[in-house]
Amino acid sequence: MGRLSVVDEIFLRTHRGLGTPVALQGLWRTADRVDPALLARVHDALRSGPLGRRVIRPRVAGARRSWRPNVRAHPIARADGVLSVANLLDWADSQGAELDPEYGPGWRLSTATLDDGGSIVSLACSHALADGRALALAVDDALGGARVQRPHPAVPDSDWSDAQRQWSIVLRGTASALRHGIPGRPAAETRDEEPCTIGGATTHSAILQCSAAEWDRAATTSGGTANSLFIHLVATMLWDSGFPNETIEASLPVDTRDEPSVDNDLAMTQIAIGRADPPARIRTLARSAYERRMSAPGGMPEELLQLLPDRWAYALSKGAGERDILCSNIGTLPASLRRLGAHRCTGVAARAIHPRLTATQLPRTRLSGYLCRTGDDYVLSLVSLDPARIESAAALGELALRTAASAGLRTRAW
Structure with a gap:
């Protein structure tokens, strides 16, 4: 099924507690009760689809970890009783537990009936398995939409040949980088203050839904795009929450896939936003940033991280891609995701959650x-x-509703 990428392994380490734990989640709200038989069919399709795999360790030092098919899956998790809409996101936030991309199923399908007469369906998966776009593609595949490339039955190269390839890349790349001197150890991106140790949850969630025509109109009026308006709103929320700095650094994921694939096919870039920067200015900054991607410090080959023990690799990559805010534009979701069988979806959301995150693990973001x-x-x-x-x-x-209203947007909260 192929080998893990550098990004795959970064998220595999976070699963083990080396960094901020991350799971991807898709959420579907329907106006009526979802048919259990339909969910069972979707569950079976996911089990045999591209998310049905797990990590295998190599037998040769220097070889990358590989993927192996895994049809074992968590059973569909059904919430007891009827869930209040007011508690919908608290329930959704809890669906990322016990995902294990290495020793057990790395994904879970969950559902709850809501007190408004509808249902909520969650698909959560370890970030080691997929990025946000990939999760949408996996669901599209399971719902009978566009088929993604099916995994190969076995790793095409041996551990010995893969180790030889990795060592060759790293040795050549390191020699080239050292011609410019020994690079300094990268500084980890950290918070300006000590982590918060107050009781209660470390993360909180909100979801807003807005007419695309209204959003695009507000973006055009401000001289920006739908994406730059999005970044502007998130930055404004952070400042309005009391963030003191005059400049906010934003991390922007970039989808780098050439064809539909369920993996972590992304790169990161960044921009610095000033308090007075409108969406038009952010549009210019982002356009320029997308042409340059974050890379390993000092020109060192990123494959070096796959040759080192996990704790050393974590120390070298700690905080990679973390800035004050993260703005991930997942794009237009496949049309198949607007319905679950006969059930029309009143809303579909895609996001990341952070299962088991403690106050001491809070990232710079x-x-x-x-x-x-x-x-x-x-x-x-x-x-x-x-x-x-x-x-x-x-x-x-x-805060989100107030910020959206100030931008001329009429939104509704989930």
């Missing part, structure tokens, strides 16, 4: 935003990682 478009709506998912300034999900929701 204070606020993460995830934007996707489905049908005639944009859905903005927000996750706060700053419990000292945003003390509750209600506070985050109020």
Whole structure:
């Protein structure tokens, strides 16, 4: 099935506690009760699809870890009783536990009936298995939409040949980098203050839904794009929460896949946003940033991280890609995701969550935003990682609604 990439292994280490734990999640809200038989069919399709795999360790030093098919899956998790819509996101935040991309199933399908007469369905998976776009593609595949490339039955090269390839890349790349001198140890991206140790949850969530026509109109009026308006809104929320710096550094994931594939096919770039920068200015900054990607420090080959013990690799890559905010534009979701069988979806969201995150693991990132478009709506998912300034999900929701209104957007909260 192929070998793990450098990015795959970074997220595999976070699963083991070396960094901020991350799981990807898709959420579907329907106006009526979802048929259990339908979910069972989707579950079976996911089990035999591209998410049905696990990590295998190599037998030769220097070879990369590989993927092996794994049809074992968690059973569908069904919430007891009827869930209040007011508690919907608290339930969703809890669905990332016990995902194991190496020794057990790395994904889980969950559902709950809601007190508004509808249902909520969650698909959560370890970030080692997929990025946000990949998760959408995996669901599209399971729902009978566009088929993604099927995994190969076995790793095409031996551990010996893969180790030889890795050592060759690293030795050549290191020799080239050292011609410019020995690179300094990269500084880990950290918070300006000590982690918050107050009781309660370390993260809080909010989801807003807005007419795509209205969002695009507001973006055009400000001289920006749907994407630059998105980044502007997330930055404004952070400042309005009390963030003191005059400049916010934003981390922007970039989808680098050439064809539909379920993996971590992404790169990272960044921009620095000033308090007075409108969406038009952010549009210019982002356009330039997308042409240059974050890379390993000192020109060292990134494959070096796959030759080192996990704790050493973590120390070298700690905080990679973390900035004050994360703005991940997942794009337009496949049309198949607008329905679950006969059930029309009233909203579809895609985001990351952080299972088992403790106060001592809080990253530099204070606020993460995830934007996707489905049908005639944009859905903005927000996750706060700053419990000292945003003390509750209600506070985050109020902040998000207020910021959107100030930009001329009429939004509705989930």
